[in-house]
Amino acid sequence: MYKNSEFVSKLRNSGLRPTKQRLKICEVLFNRDKTFHFTINDLAKNISENFNEKISLATIYNTVHAFKDKGYLKEITISSDKSYFDTNITKHHHFYDEDTNLLIDCNDNEIGKVNIKNNITGKKISSVEVLVRVASDTQNQN
Amino acid sequence: MYKNSEFVSKLRNSGLRPTKQRLKICEVLFNRDKTFHFTINDLAKNISENFNEKISLATIYNTVHAFKDKGYLKEITISSDKSYFDTNITKHHHFYDEDTNLLIDCNDNEIGKVNIKNNITGKKISSVEVLVRVASDTQNQN
DNA sequence: AATTTATATTATAATCGTTCTAAACTGTTG
DNA sequence: CAACAGTTTAGAACGATTATAATATAAATT
Ligand SMILES: [Mn+2]
Ligand SMILES: [Mn+2]
Ligand SMILES: [Zn+2]
Ligand SMILES: [Zn+2]
Numbered sequence: 001m002y003k004n005s006e007f008v009s010k011l012r013n014s015g016l017r018p019t020k021q022r023l024k025i026c027e028v029l030f031n032r033d034k035t036f037h038f039t040i041n042d043l044a045k046n047i048s049e050n051f052n053e054k055i056s057l058a059t060i061y062n063t064v065h066a067f068k069d070k071g072y073l074k075e076i077t078i079s080s081d082k083s084y085f086d087t088n089i090t091k092h093h094h095f096y097d098e099d100t101n102l103l104i105d106c107n108d109n110e111i112g113k114v115n116i117k118n119n120i121t122g123k124k125i126s127s128v129e130v131l132v133r134v135a136s137d138t139q140n141q142n
Numbered sequence: 143m144y145k146n147s148e149f150v151s152k153l154r155n156s157g158l159r160p161t162k163q164r165l166k167i168c169e170v171l172f173n174r175d176k177t178f179h180f181t182i183n184d185l186a187k188n189i190s191e192n193f194n195e196k197i198s199l200a201t202i203y204n205t206v207h208a209f210k211d212k213g214y215l216k217e218i219t220i221s222s223d224k225s226y227f228d229t230n231i232t233k234h235h236h237f238y239d240e241d242t243n244l245l246i247d248c249n250d251n252e253i254g255k256v257n258i259k260n261n262i263t264g265k266k267i268s269s270v271e272v273l274v275r276v277a278s279d280t281q282n283q284n
Numbered sequence: 285a286a287t288t289t290a291t292a293t294t295a296t297a298a299t300c301g302t303t304c305t306a307a308a309c310t311g312t313t314g
Numbered sequence: 315c316a317a318c319a320g321t322t323t324a325g326a327a328c329g330a331t332t333a334t335a336a337t338a339t340a341a342a343t344t
């Protein structure tokens with residue numbers, strides 16, 4: 001459990017004013033035991049259903065993107081119409097369950113280190129991401 | 143170099159009528175020495191600039207999606223606003239050059255086999271994709 | 285070959301997630 | 315407090331994609 005003052009500092013330290021809306025979003029995203037994945041729509045719904053304060057959609061977009069730019073969120077794109085944000089900002093890979101549309105974090109005992117033998121000349125690797133799509137066994141069984 | 147009749151068979155065999163538009167798109171996509179990556183926009187531009195026949199945008203969308211559904215194209219999503227199609231339908235991974243916005247195929251002497259030690263129980267792996275983002279040494283370091 | 289039926293193409297409208305706008309509001313600084 | 319920069323907001327605008335429904339074409343049937 002974080003204290004509100006921690007979020008205030010976090011925001012101030014990154015040049016973002018600790019507004020009521022940003023603090024509420026911090027609380028929803030970061031005041032948890034476990035990291036999680038969400039879409040903009042999930043977040044907007046979560047806030048409007050569970051809190052009396054209403055935050056405009058534009059602010060939700062702005063804030064999520066600001067948090068992403070500051071490195072507090074990662075974005076994971078699954079397909080052209082499905083983009084998730086991740087509160088787990090460590091380097092890690094994902095399973096994507098095509099049946100449930102859920103993203104699941106991998107850790108190192110699930111996917112070994114990716115061995116990049118040759119990189120493009122003159123370029124630096126900025127990220128390495130593995131996405132393993134999975135689906136129910138029973139689809140191709142009979 | 144493929145013959146037109148090969149595309150006719152290919153289309154017929156997959157239950158798609160070999161229309162003039164689909165054959166033109168086959169020619170543009172598959173009558174090449176090397177596979178390549180393209181966006182819908184690239185393809186539409188290519189056709190309108192290099193050929194006198196005009197194919198409506200709706201048909202280009204329909205055809206590309208039909209070809210994807212039939213397994214003649216793969217879709218690779220880079221970010222929420224960048225989706226590419228790939229005429230290379232073999233299993234392979236990609237470098238994405240953030241400076242030039244170009245996708246580059248990897249082969250096995252660039253990225254080793256991804257070691258998936260544990261899969262989700264009761265699920266079958268439908269694909270494994272690695273995306274290595276690269277950028278010029280002097281910028282964009284994460 | 286003509287007719288019938290199913291499928292495909294097209295221009296254009298509709299959709300919808302996201303971004304923009306510009307006015308009102310709030311946090312910060314002195 | 316005053317002054318200012320940064321933020322929020324509702325609603326408009328945007329743009330990529332999809333839906334529509336009339337027309338055209340391909341295939342199947344007679
Ligand atoms: Mn698509
Ligand atoms: Mn985004
Ligand atoms: Zn994650
Ligand atoms: Zn490729």
